[in-house]
Amino acid sequence: MEQTLKRSLIRECKSSSKKVVLLQGWVKKIRHLGNLSFLLLRDRTGVIQCVLENDLAGYKVDVESVVEIIGELVETTKTELGVEVLAKEVKVLNTSDRLPFEVNKRKLQVGLDQMLNERVISLRHERVSAIFKVQSTFVRAFSEYLIENDFTQIFTPKIVSQGAEGGANVFKLPYFQKEAYLAQSPQFYKQMMVAGGLERVFEIAPVYRAEYHNSSRHLNEYISLDVEFGFIHDFHEVMKLEADVLRYMFKKVGQKCEKELNLLEATVPIISEIPKITLEEAQEILKTRYRKESPVGDLDTEGEKLLGKYVKEMYDSDFVFITHYPKEARPMYTMPNKDNPAITDSFDLLYKGLEITSGAQRIHEYNMLITSFEEKGLHVEDFESYINTFQYGCPPHGGFAIGLERLVYKFLELSNVREASAFPRDCTRLIP
Amino acid sequence: MEQTLKRSLIRECKSSSKKVVLLQGWVKKIRHLGNLSFLLLRDRTGVIQCVLENDLAGYKVDVESVVEIIGELVETTKTELGVEVLAKEVKVLNTSDRLPFEVNKRKLQVGLDQMLNERVISLRHERVSAIFKVQSTFVRAFSEYLIENDFTQIFTPKIVSQGAEGGANVFKLPYFQKEAYLAQSPQFYKQMMVAGGLERVFEIAPVYRAEYHNSSRHLNEYISLDVEFGFIHDFHEVMKLEADVLRYMFKKVGQKCEKELNLLEATVPIISEIPKITLEEAQEILKTRYRKESPVGDLDTEGEKLLGKYVKEMYDSDFVFITHYPKEARPMYTMPNKDNPAITDSFDLLYKGLEITSGAQRIHEYNMLITSFEEKGLHVEDFESYINTFQYGCPPHGGFAIGLERLVYKFLELSNVREASAFPRDCTRLIP
Structure with missing residues (x-):
């Protein structure tokens, strides 16, 4: 099944005519509720809720791991998107360690330095x-x-022989036998x-x-x-x-x-x-x-x-x-x-x-x-x-x-x- | 007249509905033939022949000077473009010294070094x-x-702390108190x-x-x-x-x-x-x-x-x-x-x-x-x-x-x- 299904993007799910889709992305969140688990999957185009039941309920996967999910698209009134995925198969493509800070919040609560250090x-x-x-x-x-x-x-x-403004504030570098500047x-x-x-x-x-x-x-x-x-x-x-x-x-x-x-x-x-x-x-x-x-x-x-x-x-x-x-x-x-x-x-x-x-x-x-x-x-x-x-x-x-x-x-x-x-x-x- | 006329591009001349046009560009060539002069004008879109007669015949202008020409568009079978300009006014916007080599030929006959030196x-x-x-x-x-x-x-x-390939062949430069490389x-x-x-x-x-x-x-x-x-x-x-x-x-x-x-x-x-x-x-x-x-x-x-x-x-x-x-x-x-x-x-x-x-x-x-x-x-x-x-x-x-x-x-x-x-x-x- 995996061989023939092509990846669907999350933004395509809402208006998709497919019943079964293959999605790929990052695990944004996973919650376990009795014999159901809810996995929020994020790709570059959006976020979708995937419902894991039966054998898949309680599925262990770390947040921000990369996964591939095959499942059935189901209409729902419970999510903003109007559809969710009833997962049939979940495959981990790459795992994630524990993150140095949470990225799940509505606003990223992290200082500028850390934001840039952990880009x-x-x-x-x-x-x-x-x-x-x-x-x-x-x-x-x-x-x-x-x-x-x-x-x-x-x-x-960008490697030049003079700064355009002819002033200070230029980075100098040796360029073969010469002295050069960054433009x-x-x-x-x-x-x-x-x-x-x-x-x-x-x-x-x-x-x-x-x-x-x-x-x-x-x-x-x-x-x-x-x-x-x-x-x-x-x-x-x-x-x-x-x-x-x-x-x-x-x-x-x-x-x-x-x-x-x-x-x-x-x-x-x-x-x-x-x-x-x-x-x-x-x-x-x-x-x-x-x-x-x-x-x-x-x-x-x-x-x-x-x-x-x-x-x-x-x-x-x-x-x-x-x-x-x-x-x-x-x-x-x-x-x-x-x-x-x-x-x-x-x-x-x-x-x-x-x-x-x-x-x-x-x-x-x-x-x-x-x-x-x-x-x-x-x-x-x-x-x-x-x-x-x-x-x-x-x-x-x-x-x-x-x-x-x-x-x-x-x-x-x-x-x-x-x-x-x-x-x-x-x-x-x-x-x- | 100059104030109200807007510049036409040479490529627009062929299908222009205007009778009188204002052109701007470089003098590609000028030839004097008795009481007529022919000025080839070049802009970024092409080349057009301008005919200078009466007072303008024998007009002195150096090749590659920047000029503005106001004139009448006339159909002709004598040029590839199918139109030429009967010049009424020629104004020099900037002069050119004698070029270090000719740029008028069909192929530029100049060595690589000179081509690059005189870009x-x-x-x-x-x-x-x-x-x-x-x-x-x-x-x-x-x-x-x-x-x-x-x-x-x-x-x-492009200023980085390591070369991407991790090898030699990188330009080094001092970056404030650190040592950096060009990517x-x-x-x-x-x-x-x-x-x-x-x-x-x-x-x-x-x-x-x-x-x-x-x-x-x-x-x-x-x-x-x-x-x-x-x-x-x-x-x-x-x-x-x-x-x-x-x-x-x-x-x-x-x-x-x-x-x-x-x-x-x-x-x-x-x-x-x-x-x-x-x-x-x-x-x-x-x-x-x-x-x-x-x-x-x-x-x-x-x-x-x-x-x-x-x-x-x-x-x-x-x-x-x-x-x-x-x-x-x-x-x-x-x-x-x-x-x-x-x-x-x-x-x-x-x-x-x-x-x-x-x-x-x-x-x-x-x-x-x-x-x-x-x-x-x-x-x-x-x-x-x-x-x-x-x-x-x-x-x-x-x-x-x-x-x-x-x-x-x-x-x-x-x-x-x-x-x-x-x-x-x-x-x-x-x-x-």
């Missing part, structure tokens, strides 16, 4: 695995939208591919920041959703594309992750027009409304949070673009504003009071770029292959990058960005 | 950018197929996520091999298309999934990249049944048919090539699975064969005589895994977080990984795998 076990909790389903769906939607809009997905090296961003390469004639590119890849921050919103390795495109008029076009991409990503997550969003009690935001506030205005709002001083040319964490609150109240928006950062606060490739060259055509996107994106129009003119590098005290010779790009006809262009884990973290209102990373890296965490 | 310029050649369009389409199809089949895209760290493969993590209940996962990410090979088929950083899935019966199921994935990837490339495949003179292979040959048989065939000896438990480059020829002749197949490698030749997590534990349920996939994949069923039982680690002389304590996974109910599972650049390299019959990497890394190349 394989915490992932067994439906609310935890749901996070990664949502993440996968975001990524899928991101690339879907861009490919439909004629973008090419690119892959650029802080694919910035140079995505611009080079735009200039190379692909015009519109995106990349989904890890980036590295050797920062000592040990906050709830920093990771030392994270996934950056990078976009860069040519023939733009101004940086408002870049913000428009980002808003469109996000709108599509949330729409898709709403459609594809209904079950997961219910479990996580998350609702998809409606993104109408995202308000734009210049940095100057933002700092003024913080000062007059919240008596909050900001660092020169920037916002701090507290300021970002207050602005998140402000735009929620004023515009009913979870998002706000902060625009026109001063030159000193932005990298050397950022386009200065035409009317006021002390500020740049740059932006950050805050989501629920947290920066999830930086973006800008970039400098596409060779001489302007050289000047900008020199003003920052950088040695043009160190960036030769990048800078040379702009000698050979680079179109006006811009782009942005979304921090994937931060997006998921804020959307699902997790306690820490590390919860949105399967195996996060921070300055103390290298295992698992 | 932004070589990418301007349609046959070069077409490579990356094909690559992007492969990746898109890979994830599309897997997501449709209920896989979750995962992202796992050779997401092997451990993808297995952990299968065991964590996601069951079916894939990852598209760079992997790192610190090898000194400086051959036409090795890269030190490459993109690995990784798949791992649970509840398999045997490793034939793994090979079946890979064949299905590849079939879908080639089908999609055939549909989406018609223009690119024409340019590159590539045809999509028909993948029917992929022949399977055991390593032992393969070695025997090499010996009897080609008088070729193989290294113990493996094939060498020459042997792979000959087998590629053999299956092409015998089965009219570009692909062949080589199966059942001996234990010594495969990593410690590989499932031994039930009937002959000296060999493993593992395979390589050769494509046109080059290995593009390794795959296998993996060990899912804790005690068997411990034994296997110990037999390889590995210290179980060094792999604790991975090995512990198997204490808590891991289903039977297997997977494979496709080297993206190798797939593209062989499909397009490029001269070197480096041509399939925008910015390749080898033991001497770190720039650009």
Whole structure:
């Protein structure tokens, strides 16, 4: 019988025309009641109750063991699913030792460290695995939208000869006879591919920041959703594309992750027009409304949070673009504003009071770029292959990058960005 | 007029209902003939001839400059496209210096080093950018197929505490107070996520091999298309999934990249049944048919090539699975064969005589895994977080990984795998 029956998924059981099914999954729970046992079986698609009677009553199996159950599908009003399985055969495919913590509860009651240390076990909790389903769906939607809009997905090296921002905070490594770094961003390469004639590119890849921050919103390795495109008029076009991409990503997550969003009690935001506030205005709002001083040319964490609150109240928006950062606060490739060259055509996107994106129009003119590098005290010779790009006809262009884990973290209102990373890296965490 | 006209793409011109269009792109060529000039304009979608007459005749602009042209669309029988543009206005958006080599020829006549050193310029050649369009389409199809089949895209760290294969050939780096490595493969993590209940996962990410090979088929950083899935019966199921994935990837490339495949003179292979040959048989065939000896438990480059020829002749197949490698030749997590534990349920996939994949069923039982680690002389304590996974109910599972650049390299019959990497890394190349 086993040979001919093919595995059914639990989500298929409700509407299955089969009478006898073969199910495979993990033992979520087992209860013995007199001459009956109830085994809750979990697979990647759901949970089903299996009734063990007669010889099978009192069946001994450890929670989280992997089992195969052949049984009869029976309609019932007693379970949410509307069907249960009258087990005929139970086979253990692999056993489980006693778990270091329980994963059966509605909410996983375990500290962050243990959740991350024992990732394989915490992932067994439906609310935890749901996070990664949502993440996968975001990524899928991101690339879907861009490919439909004629973008090419690119892959650029993470072992590089210079950090993209030209600053500190880079991981160094010996690379054969040379010294190399881990890329802080694919910035140079995505611009080079735009200039190379692909015009519109995106990349989904890890980036590295050797920062000592040990906050709830920093990771030392994270996934950056990078976009860069040519023939733009101004940086408002870049913000428009980002808003469109996000709108599509949330729409898709709403459609594809209904079950997961219910479990996580998350609702998809409606993104109408995202308000734009210049940095100057933002700092003024913080000062007059919240008596909050900001660092020169920037916002701090507290300021970002207050602005998140402000735009929620004023515009009913979870998002706000902060625009026109001063030159000193932005990298050397950022386009200065035409009317006021002390500020740049740059932006950050805050989501629920947290920066999830930086973006800008970039400098596409060779001489302007050289000047900008020199003003920052950088040695043009160190960036030769990048800078040379702009000698050979680079179109006006811009782009942005979304921090994937931060997006998921804020959307699902997790306690820490590390919860949105399967195996996060921070300055103390290298295992698992 | 410029303000209201929106950019048209060159591919839209043929069937455009517009009389006047605004085009943007690069000057591919300009010729002056008496009181007429002909400017070939290239954007990401194609090339169009623009006719410059009257005041515009003799217009001075350097090749590969970025221009915006407003003009009238006129039908013509003189160009392949069937339309040309009678230019009314030409505006230079950015100039180009004299190129270090010509990109106008039908084939790019430049050595590999210069092609890679001057990537932004070589990418301007349609046959070069077409490579990356094909690559992007492969990746898109890979994830599309897997997501449709209920896989979750995962992202796992590339900074790790051990190399996945536990061997040499890893890049080391200092990670805060610790020593870390760049991941050779997401092997451990993808297995952990299968065991964590996601069951079916894939990852598209760079992997790192610190090898000194400086051959036409090795890269030190490459993109690995990784798949791992649970509840398999045997490793034939793994090979079946890979064949299905590849079939879908080639089908999609055939549909989406018609223009690119024409340019590159590539045809999509028909993948029917992929022949399977055991390593032992393969070695025997090499010996009897080609008088070729193989290294113990493996094939060498020459042997792979000959087998590629053999299956092409015998089965009219570009692909062949080589199966059942001996234990010594495969990593410690590989499932031994039930009937002959000296060999493993593992395979390589050769494509046109080059290995593009390794795959296998993996060990899912804790005690068997411990034994296997110990037999390889590995210290179980060094792999604790991975090995512990198997204490808590891991289903039977297997997977494979496709080297993206190798797939593209062989499909397009490029001269070197480096041509399939925008910015390749080898033991001497770190720039650009």
